[in-house]
Amino acid sequence: MRVMLGVLALVAACGEVDMEIEAEEPLVIGEEAPLMAWPDLTSRPLPEPSETLRYREGDAGVIDVWLPEGEGPHPVVLMIHGGCWQKAIADRTLMNYAAEDLRQRGMAVWNIEYRGVDEEGGGYPGTFSDVAEAVDALRNVPAEWSLDTSRVAGFGHSAGGHLVAWASARPNLPEDSPLHSGDPFLIASAVVSGGLADLERSAPVTLPSCLADVMDLLTGEPSPDRPDVFTDTSLARLLPPPAEQVSVNATRDRIAPPILGLGFTADVRDAGGDARYVEVPGGHVELIAPGTEAWERQVELLEELLGF
Secondary structure (H helix, E strand, O other): OHHHHHHHHHHHHHOOOOOOEEEOOOOOOOOOOOOOOHHHHHOOOOOOOOEEEEOOOOOOOEEEEEOOOOOOOEEEEEEEOOOOOOOOOOOHHHHHHHHHHHHHOOOEEEEEOOOOOOOOOOOOOHHHHHHHHHHHHHHHOOHHHOEEEEEEEEEEEOHHHHHHHHHHOHHHOOOOOOOOOOOOOOOOEEEEEOOOOOHHHHOOOOOOOOOHHHHHHHHOOOEOOEOOOOOOOOHHHOOOOOOEEEEEEEOOOOOOOHHHHHHHHHHHHHOOOOEEEEEEOOOOOHHHOOOOHHHHHHHHHHHHHOOO
16 A cells, blocks of 8 residues: 555646656557566676776775777766665676676766675775765766767666766765765766665655665764755755756666656756656667667667667
């Protein structure tokens, strides 16, 4: 009942907004094609990155870089993996398939690792500070890689969708937050792919094990000095973000259903920000599986955002 009430409330909220919805899969009555499962993606041969660099000490302090052929300069996709913020579920290598596909199309990929809430030092604030440090490392890329860091688009899947949206909104962080930076690296746009950007709104809709059960670890617990733990962790408190937010949701996604993307897009627009919503066929896995309609549409979006 809690989930249903949350969904109904969100539907009501979205109904008040004149939304431009780009839907690529019509309503299907009757039998539907089976959704992809994770082994359908992870059983493929795993591509390897061109380079790996370290941005801090520890196993999670690394970035895999995917460099296209040719002289460049190459536009960059800042990629952040999901896995419910838990390293036991996924790490950055889950995105290797998508990263290699983008590399072959001429886009460089900056695929970052970060500490999950289930790792020492992860959660609040470590998970967020890792993401911030890995993003800021784009200021110091080796010249021989020929990356055009004036053209960077973010792409985050699932929990990574929350983190990429958060990274794009860092200029809005409260000055008294330990995550605040006076000079964050700015990205112009963020593709939130099956993302959970608004933590409060997402918790009753997604799997409890994915968010509700780890919420206190992710956001930190309330304290007299920080009574609202969402002020520096959830996009709902950081609106409007300076970067365009492109929410992409799969029609049959059970982890991040379309209602979340619709609600997030409406909230950003209501706050005066730039946002759009795109709905694609399939489920959660299809969003990062090269060869699917869902992935191909997102490639088109990234090419558009990068002026590619």
